Amino acid sequence: MTIASIKGIVKRYKHQIALDYVDLDIHEGEILGLLGPNGAGKTTLIHCLMGIIPFDKGVIQLFGQEGAVFHHENKKKMGLVTQEITVFEELTAKENLEFFAGVYGLKGEEKKQRVKEALEFVGLSSKAKQTPNKFSGGMKRRLNIACALTHRPKLLIMDEPTVGIDPQSRNHILDAVRKLKEQGTTILYTTHYMEEVQSIATRVVIVDQGQVISEGTVDELINNIQHEEKILIDVNDATMIPIDRLKSLEGVKQVQVNGSVIQIISNAGAGNLDRALSIVKETSGVVGIQAEKPNLEDVFLTLTGKQLRDGEDDPS
Amino acid sequence: MTIFRFALKRILRDKTNVLFLTLFPIAAIFLPTAEDGWPLLPLGYQYFGILLLFVSIRLTSIMIEDRQKGVVKRLAAAPVSHFNYLWQNLLAFSVIMIIQIIIIISGGYAYGHELYEPWNLTILYLVFMFTAISISLAWNSLYRSKESSFLIFMAVIVLMALLGGILFPVEMMPVVFERIAVIFPTYWLSEGIEWIVFGEDRGDFLFINGVLLLYALFFLIIGSIRRIS
16 A cells, blocks of 8 residues: 655756656555665655645645645654754753654653653663753664654654764664564655665665656665676776776776776676776786675666765755 | 743753843842933833843744754644744743743832832833844844854844933934934833833823834744744
8 A cells, every 4th residue: 555655746946956756655564765865855855745845846645645745634644753863952851752742742641651662662761861962872863763753653754864873873773663664654764875775675766866766676676787797806006007998898887996996887798807807907916806796886876877975965 | 732831841941041031130120220310210120121132032042943953844744833833932932021021020019119100011021022022033033053143133132222222312312323213122112111100191102012013023924934944
């Protein structure tokens, strides 16, 4: 069953197009990974979906209702984990949850119980009476997530919830996301960390420059580019390598230099390994050779010609 | 009323705020009366309008913080309207400032100050309080940082107090300044104080409060526009 359906959404900021006829379906019970570099339009898409900002064209259907993004009844069924840590520093963790529970209409015993459950869920029960200014970055992020859970949303939208935290806290959050899925929550998870999407998402949508460029399961996306092979040659001196000669080899799609490693993507079975190796050996010693299995990063690179973390300073 | 309740909690959790909100009005009660006949009311009552402006900019700054941190965005995604968010916050600020007004009027009465018409003075302060909150709301909507908003507004308050006839009579200023003084809400506050002391036509008092309320409405509209980031 489709919980949210986005059809032909266009959003412009003056002359800049942030979303360019985006189509997207979110199915009940799935973790949909929305993957794209900063500035791709992920946050704008979320804001349109949550009714935070209006859009210029298109239709959004929520819980089977058309044009329902601004309805309070639908907003009660949705939760937003913001990219920024939107908690009150002067209130305790428990009071923060009470605030958001109250905003979503919870009262009395029910509110108390939900706040307790949310604190337990993110592992902050022992810190309930502490203010977040004494928390680590990871704890603040967990509290930020808990604030979106007290009203038990059917659709939870998480906008880069692991930005700037240590690996331990990240794992804690990813485990929590898996647990939420098991409990039946549908999750839209945006990130530019490919590893996160690969580990938790049931389906992935890749966006770039305001457009959906591909979608499917992780395996489907990888299979789509399996007709390519990736050769990594570690050399002594990468500056001496004649990149243009490598690029001119038949079947070679892309050549990139990352430090001392030359990365060559070419058509599978083009037989370029020997040819590339002999060109490289003419000018430099070879330290190592590796042929890699593609991952989502490669999918993204193949589809867009750039890496996921390009433009890190260009927030969407 | 969640937003109202938590706005009060947030304000009162800050110790500097509590000092600012309680000590200053109490201290104002004990300021003496001028011996040369101006200001017309005891000094604390003449300058209370300045305090209301300071308090209002301090209180409304929590809304800048909400915008800075993304709380406004999060609330926009919640089943609560921007109007609800706005009025519940404004109600919290008003409650605090009304308590301050009650403290200063009842304190002055008990202390034995000559307040001429304490009820009318209360009305004037209440109306000016709404104007002060609205001006601060509009002012804060122009800024992303509460620190820079507060610092620049302090200078604006001093300017308004100087040119509006709170710190010295408008009649002492050059004619040009005397003419432009009417554009400052502080001018209408000092006019109101003069009316309370001399008690002339009732219509004048209504007119003064009407002008202050118009200012309040104007700035409220400017300050109410939702700015998410």
